Amino acid sequence: GKQGRGRGGARSAHAHFSLGRKSSGNNLRTDKWLVVDRKVYNVIAWSKRSPEGRQGPASQVSSLQDAFRAFHPDLEFVRKFLKPLLIGELAPEEPSLDHGKSSDITEDFRALKKAAEDMNLFQTNHLFFLLLLAHIVAMESIAWFIVFYFGNGWVPTLLTACVLATSQAQAGWLQHDYGHLSVYKKSKWNHLVHKFIIGHLKGASANWWNHRHFQHHAKPNIFHKDPDIKMLHVFVLGEWQPLEYGKKKLKYLPYNHQHEYFFLIGPPLLIPMYFQYQIIMTMVRRKDWVDLAWAISYYVRFFSTYVPFYGVLGTLLFLNFIRFLESHWFVWVTQMNHIVMEINLDHYRDWFSSQLAATCNVEQSFFNDWFSGHLNFQIEHHLFPTMPRHNLHKIAPLVKSLCAKHGIPYQEKPLLQALLDIIRSLKKSGQLWLDAYLHK
Structure with a gap:
């Protein structure tokens, strides 16, 4: 899958991600990505603070659209907090469900x-x-x-x-x-x-x-x-x-x-x-x-x-x-x-x-x-x-x-x-x- 880089080495918000495969040089073992409505968010900072986030293998990817919607009655309000974490979206050929x-x-x-x-x-x-x-x-x-x-x-x-x-x-x-x-x-x-x-x-x-x-x-x-x-x-x-x-x-x-x-x-x-x-x-x-x-x-x-x-x-x-x-x-x-x-x-x-x-x-x-x-x-x-x-x-x-x-x-x-x-x-x-x- 394609991955783009913005200025200073940060991933571009317009990048496309293929989550089912790894591409050397762009995926780190510490990467933790969250997928909601086909948008990809980098939640590594959150996962370091969360006891649950410290468990399990590195380089995790989770598609949690239904869980996200279940816990948040006001989706537009919550997206304001997610916006700074946005790093891209799924590649068009990628399914929105994993595992x-x-x-x-x-x-x-x-x-x-x-x-x-x-x-x-x-x-x-x-x-x-x-x-x-x-x-x-x-x-x-x-x-x-x-x-x-x-x-x-x-x-x-x-x-x-x-x-x-x-x-x-x-x-x-x-x-x-x-x-x-x-x-x-x-x-x-x-x-x-x-x-x-x-x-x-x-x-x-x-x-x-x-x-x-x-x-x-x-x-x-x-x-x-x-x-x-x-x-x-x-x-x-x-x-x-x-x-x-x-x-x-x-x-x-x-x-x-x-x-x-x-x-x-x-x-x-x-x-x-x-x-x-x-x-x-x-x-x-x-x-x-x-x-x-x-x-x-x-x-x-x-x-x-x-x-x-x-x-x-x-x-x-x-x-x-x-x-x-x-x-x-x-x-x-x-x-x-x-x-x-x-x-x-x-x-x-x-x-x-x-x-x-x-x-x-x-x-x-x-x-x-x-x-x-x-x-x-x-x-x-x-x-x-x-x-x-x-x-x-x-x-x-x-x-x-x-x-x-x-x-x-x-x-x-x-x-x-x-x-x-x-x-x-x-x-x-x-x-x-x-x-x-x-x-x-």
């Missing part, structure tokens, strides 16, 4: 998204989100009233903790909506409200969440790319990892019992220990003073509210008990859609196929919608992350039809089965590890 991705599935998915736009499914019902925020604030008020009126005995304290844990879980689902830019048309308003909810209502960091969560969305259930399956040798997941650990005789823990010790170190400890420590250290290490200020405002409010009833030490224990309860809720809901699905190395599938391989749904009901923050529609949420959650059920039938057309499994199950499948999946992976450890 053998299915062009038929890709085109059908783009038609599906266009249909969703025509159906106004990306339009927000602002009353819906206002009521969600109102019921969170109401629970915070009810929790204070219980202790104020009934005192700090065991029964009022346990009841208050349950109400506040429910409030925290619902605030977690709500910040997720604003973090995905799915409420307001203007990104800056989504970002501002996101910082308020995750910072002032939960004591966490918006930037920490964004950095972690969008890596998960871009490559769900892909080892070395999805931070949500980085289990620090505590669990082995899927089929590939347990076999690799078993063949290499790696035994950090007795993985054949992981479906049992999951109850001891998974749901109880993720938020009160791992996430809490990681969030604080990330804000301090990155000098993210804005997010830190928002988080401090949460702790000031919480301690000023409950220290009069429990004292400083009692309030600290009370806070961690609330997070202990919330952690169970969070882990079960988030893992029922992912951990039971394919977890493997990157096969470079098209956007639609990769999301379907890593996600499943839980049946719709008013309780399931509320309980999971509409993450029971995990498939649709991963395909259309900026779609307001109250519209996900409307696009689901069209997604099912597209899956049926291309023979792609669309998994939907009852809530209880989805929760039990977490344990079954851990047990299956643990047994695969044991068999490989003993016999391979």
